[in-house]
Amino acid sequence: MSNSLRKFHEDVDSIYIPKKELEKVINTAIFHNQKQSSVKKIVYTSIVAVIAFTLILGSGFVSPTMAKMLSSIPYLDSVLQYQDKGLHIVNGKGMVTSIGETAMDKDIPITITDVYFDDARLEIGYSISLENLKVGDLKEIPILGVSTAKISIDGKQLGYSGSSDYRGNYIIGTFTILENILPSSKEAELKIEMMDVLNKRGKWNFQFTIKKVKEANSVAVGKSVWNKKYNLTINEMKFTPSATRVEYEFDIPKGETKFDEHSLRFILTDINGKRFEQIRSGVVHFEQTTERTKLKSVVYFEPIPKSSTNMTIIPVIQEKSGVEDVLDDLGISIILNKK
Amino acid sequence: MKIEKLVVRAQKGDRKAFLRLVESEQTKLYKIAFLYTKNKEDALDIVQETIYKAIDSIKSLKKSQYFSTWITKILINTALDFIKKRKNVVLFETENVERVLDKELILDERIDLYRAIDLLNERYKTFIILRYFKDLTISQIAELLEIPEGTVKSSLHRAIQMLRVTIKGECINE
Numbered sequence: 353m354s355n356s357l358r359k360f361h362e363d364v365d366s367i368y369i370p371k372k373e374l375e376k377v378i379n380t381a382i383f384h385n386q387k388q389s390s391v392k393k394i395v396y397t398s399i400v401a402v403i404a405f406t407l408i409l410g411s412g413f414v415s416p417t418m419a420k421m422l423s424s425i426p427y428l429d430s431v432l433q434y435q436d437k438g439l440h441i442v443n444g445k446g447m448v449t450s451i452g453e454t455a456m457d458k459d460i461p462i463t464i465t466d467v468y469f470d471d472a473r474l475e476i477g478y479s480i481s482l483e484n485l486k487v488g489d490l491k492e493i494p495i496l497g498v499s500t501a502k503i504s505i506d507g508k509q510l511g512y513s514g515s516s517d518y519r520g521n522y523i524i525g526t527f528t529i530l531e532n533i534l535p536s537s538k539e540a541e542l543k544i545e546m547m548d549v550l551n552k553r554g555k556w557n558f559q560f561t562i563k564k565v566k567e568a569n570s571v572a573v574g575k576s577v578w579n580k581k582y583n584l585t586i587n588e589m590k591f592t593p594s595a596t597r598v599e600y601e602f603d604i605p606k607g608e609t610k611f612d613e614h615s616l617r618f619i620l621t622d623i624n625g626k627r628f629e630q631i632r633s634g635v636v637h638f639e640q641t642t643e644r645t646k647l648k649s650v651v652y653f654e655p656i657p658k659s660s661t662n663m664t665i666i667p668v669i670q671e672k673s674g675v676e677d678v679l680d681d682l683g684i685s686i687i688l689n690k691k
Numbered sequence: 692m693k694i695e696k697l698v699v700r701a702q703k704g705d706r707k708a709f710l711r712l713v714e715s716e717q718t719k720l721y722k723i724a725f726l727y728t729k730n731k732e733d734a735l736d737i738v739q740e741t742i743y744k745a746i747d748s749i750k751s752l753k754k755s756q757y758f759s760t761w762i763t764k765i766l767i768n769t770a771l772d773f774i775k776k777r778k779n780v781v782l783f784e785t786e787n788v789e790r791v792l793d794k795e796l797i798l799d800e801r802i803d804l805y806r807a808i809d810l811l812n813e814r815y816k817t818f819i820i821l822r823y824f825k826d827l828t829i830s831q832i833a834e835l836l837e838i839p840e841g842t843v844k845s846s847l848h849r850a851i852q853m854l855r856v857t858i859k860g861e862c863i864n865e
Contacts, residue, residue, distance in 0.1 A: 356802045357823060363805030364824055367722050370731055374721055377735050378713055381742035382706055430707065444711070 379434055380519075431465045431477030431524045435515075436631035437654040438594040439475060442468060447565045447593055455546075457554035459484040462498075462546060464558050465524075469540075470592040471568035472531050472652065473632075476503075476542075480523040480549065493551045497525040500548035505529075505540045505562075523550075530634055530650075531597075538564045568592045577682050581605060583644075584667050584682045595631060596620070596653040598665060603644050613638075613647055615670045619678070620653045623662040628653045661688050698755035709749065712758055713742060719759075719825075720766050726820050727770040729809060737773050741766040763825065764835050767817060774813050807854050815850035822847055 430450070433443035442448055447468065454463040465477040478498070497516025502509055510533050516525030527544070539561060546556040569591045576585040583603035590597040598618070604611050613636040620628045634650035656663065666683040670676050694715075700708035713720075720741060724734035744765050752761050804823060808816050821832045829847070833840040 356804055360804035360823055363803075364722055364726070367725055368731075369718055369721055370735070373731075373735055374717055374738065377739040378710070378717060378742055381739045382710055382713075382746065 375434075431479055431526065432468055432475050433466075434524075435475070435477070435526055437629050438631050438652070439468060441655055442470075442565070442594045445593065449563070451558075451560065453558055453560070455556040455558060457556055458549075458552040460549055460552060460554070460556075462549065462556045464544065464560075467542070467560075467562055468565075468594060469534075469562045470565045470594055471534075472590065472592040472595045472597050474505075474529040474534055474542075474562070475594075476527040476544065478525050478527075480525070482521050482523065485550070496523050496550070498527075498546050498549050499551075500546070501527065502543075502545040502547070503527060503529065504543045504545075505535055506537075507541075508535075510534075528632070530632075532634075565593055568597075571686070571688060573684075573686055575684050575686070577684055579679065579681045582667070582679065582682060584679075584684060586665060586684050586686065589663075589686060589688075591655070593655060596628065596656050597650055598653070599650050600648075600665075602647045602667060604647070606640070606643055606645050608645070611645075613649075616647065617668050617670065618651050618653075619666045619668055620656075621664050621666075622656065622660045628656055662686070663688065694758055695755040698749070698752060698758050702750050702752070709746060713745075713762075716759055716762055720762065723763065723766055723820055723824065724770055726808065726824065727774065727813065727816060733773065737766065737770050740773070741769045744769065760831075760835060767821075767835075771813055771817070802854050804854070811850060811853060815846065815853060818843065818847045818850050819854075 430443065430448070432439045432448050434440070439448065443466075447470075449467045449469075451464045451467055454461050456462075461481045463479050463481070465479050467477070468475045480497070495516070496518050498514060501512075501514075503512050504510065510529050512527045512529045514525060514527050516523055542558075542560060542562045544558040547553060549556065571589045571591075573586040573588055576583060581604070583601075585601040585603075587599040587601065589599075598620070600618075602616060617630055617633070620630070622628070630651060630653050632652040634652075636647050636649040639646040639648060663686045664683050665686065667679045668676050669679065694712065697708045697712050701712055717738070720738050721734055724737040724741075725731070728734050728737070741762065745762050748765070752758065804819070808819050811819065817836070818832065821827045821835065822829075827835065829840050829843050832843045836843070
């Protein structure tokens with residue numbers, strides 16, 4: 353190959369790929385096409401539902417006829433794969449379970465689209481069809497998604513975090529429950545009761561069995577690094593199909609009262625410098641001693657390949673101005689033994 | 692899963708299968724779009740429009756093993772449409788086909804191709820991208836663009852000559 357061509361290929365190889373934006377436009381193109389073909393069907397189905405069933409059924413009761421009608425309402429069949437890279441990967445491996453159950457109340461059909469359950473997290477995806485709403489109505493609604501819900505596993509109510517996104521004719525959202533409160537059993541009964549959706553109070557109830565995908569592998573790390581100001585300790589790394597979980601403690605001087613825990617994030621790289629995306633952060637717990645304040649939490653990255661043996665984790669503090677302070681001197685190398 | 696199976700499933704309306712097909716091509720598609728525009732937003736627009744068109748016409752793909760070539764063609768046409776709308780230019784006018792020797796299609800070593808293609812019009816840019824980024828042969832380019840091989844050779848020749856002119860510092864618009 354000539355030098356000119358070699359250089360051309362090198363230049364093309366180093367074109368920056370805006371991965372998130374590229375994935376978004378691709379997904380939008382596929383969603384947009386999907387909903388285009390479904391619009392008319394949605395309109396007719398919901399009109400029939402409203403006229404025939406509103407006066408007859410109370411909320412929470414679903415007649416066989418209604419159940420059949422609900423099952424024919426078009427919905428987005430997959431939400432979780434678009435939430436973060438880890439979920440996208442496990443979806444590609446067939447580990448995300450499609451649910452496709454729809455409940456209707458107050459003219460709002462909500463579908464639980466898919467569920468993913470492993471040792472690190474339980475993720476529940478849902479979609480809300482907006483065919484009965486005008487786009488203008490949405491502006492008055494403070495939370496575009498499910499505002500209030502009760503999520504119980506094996507009868508025990510659990511805390512969760514939620515997020516939602518407006519996508520043309522749908523709102524898509526997720527409920528996330530992190531592992532510190534999840535049951536250890538491989539199978540569990542999940543119940544979701546949604547009570548407040550798009551500014552309307554009603555009942556949208558779902559119940560089904562969830563099964564955990566393969567067990568996590570853990571590596572005890574127990575390494576600490578100090579600089580003049582901070583200390584980083586990595587206690588443990590856990591590997592599930594959807595995430596690499598890192599348990600850490602980050603020490604700051606007690607005088608730093610303005611330290612914002614949300615400004616702390618991490619970079620995880622392999623031996624070749626490849627970065628792995630941070631996908632979630634856990635709740636931060638504070639511990640005070642006489643001279644120091646300790647932040648204890650977990651951070652989740654995308655899954656790392658089995659071939660990775662040597663990883664480095666580096667803390668980063670992001671100032672309010674947006675400037676990032678990468679604390680290279682606090683980087684910790686972790687050797688992962690192959691099994 | 693093999694490409695052929697994914698194409699069959701996509702043709703039956705399986706969006707996930709279509710997504711997997713696109714994911715295997717997305718980086719290449721973006722890079723080609725970027726080579727045309729050297730602008731991230733424009734390149735993303737071109738890729739998005741390409742996907743719309745590909746979904747609508749996937750059933751017309753007769754040989755599933757040629758998915759990559761097929762979607763590349765859609766992307767090139769989309770990129771050219773995009774530029775045409777922006778610049779209001781005619782892109783593929785007919786030209787006299789000259790007899791070109793293979794040795795005349797060799798790139799000058801001094802050419803910084805990545806930068807130099809910015810100075811070419813979209814017609815010649817297309818040939819350079821397909822020949823030197825996609826590494827297609829003359830006959831493959833001819834098949835993709837549905838033009839005679841002689842036209843491909845002469846167009847490539849003209850493109851390379853223009854690149855030589857840019858090294859010499861002359862204005863290539865004359």
